[in-house]
Amino acid sequence: MKATQALTTALKAELRRAGITYAQLAVHLDLAESSVKRIFSRGELTLARIDQVLALLQLDFVDLAREVAQATPARQALSAEQEAAVVADPHLLLVAICVQAHWTAAQILETYAITHAQLVAALTVLDRLGFIELRAHNRYRLKVDQTFRWRPDGPVMAFFRQHAVPDYFEGGFDGPGEQLALVHGQIAHARAADFHDRLQRLAQDFVHQHVADQVRPAGDKTAYTLVLGMRSWLFEPFRTLLRMPGAAPGIAPRAQARR
Incomplete structure (x- = not known):
């Protein structure tokens, strides 16, 4: 993949993670939405434009370069030991499921009764486990792909079979x-x-x-x-x-x- 294409792909991924649409980006860049779509589809982002997009994302070029450099195949599973660590802490399991669903830190704090310190601690552990790459302002990059699954006979699925399945099928x-x-x-x-x-x-x-x-x-x-x-x-x-x-x-x- 060419460098410009890789940068464009990484920027598009960051915009999706931040929930920023092309229409919102167009306002920030003072361009028509059609122009923004054309720039991204053709990979015609100049360094000045990249800086503008990064400013909106509250990222710097180092973050973007790291994203491109680490564009390796995402993980499809954790080890049994790692799953055991996740399921041992209710806050950690909750945050793991939320980030797998691409929730932002703000969404998690607004929805669940956990403190900011508890959230940061959970995100830090998930970073150490290789589940996410934690960034500034509690932003993160998911390091598991869309086919990720908990081990069929692992600690997490055992927990859900015991506690979640009866509640789910009760509906x-x-x-x-x-x-x-x-x-x-x-x-x-x-x-x-x-x-x-x-x-x-x-x-x-x-x-x-x-x-x-x-x-x-x-x-x-x-x-x-x-x-x-x-x-x-x-x-x-x-x-x-x-x-x-x-x-x-x-x-x-x-x-x-x-x-």
């Missing part, structure tokens, strides 16, 4: 935008892999939409949690009725729920 799933579907069936092994990929894409689409809607007013958004699951599984009371115990048919239910 009626009959509110606006809510749905619960449980589908059982027997399908070929190759088709199971296809459905796995589709579910992964659906999860990524949900994340992309969340990021895109960060610029919308709070009143235009509702918090949803999307749960996707697919297992080769048979309900335990049914397993006891099998004529040949241990020879359960390959039933792969799919559970999808939004809340």
Whole structure:
């Protein structure tokens, strides 16, 4: 990637993280929004323009250069030891989930009853764990990618299975935008892999939409949690009725729920 293209890509990412639209940037640069879009699409940012954008972002060129230099593949998981450290502290787990959802420090403090000192401490630990790169003014760069997932049998998922799953499925799933579907069936092994990929894409689409809607007013958004699951599984009371115990048919239910 050319240097100018890399700088442009990094700036666009910083603008998204800060929730700054092209329209808002156009006002700051005293340009038409169409001109701003053209400058970014063509990668025609001059050093003077870059300085103006960085001033709006409250960043300096060193921060931007570091962003480009560290443009390495993001992490897709933490170690079991790192997850154990996250789940051991309720504040740390809360902040980890919030930053994974691209919340700003201000949003976290406005929404949850934690102190500024507790937030800074949590962000510092997440920086040390390699989950984020902490910057000035409690800004951060997420160092896990959009396919990041907690370990299926790790400490975080164990915590959620014990504490969150009962609370989640207690809902009626009959509110606006809510749905619960449980589908059982027997399908070929190759088709199971296809459905796995589709579910992964659906999860990524949900994340992309969340990021895109960060610029919308709070009143235009509702918090949803999307749960996707697919297992080769048979309900335990049914397993006891099998004529040949241990020879359960390959039933792969799919559970999808939004809340």
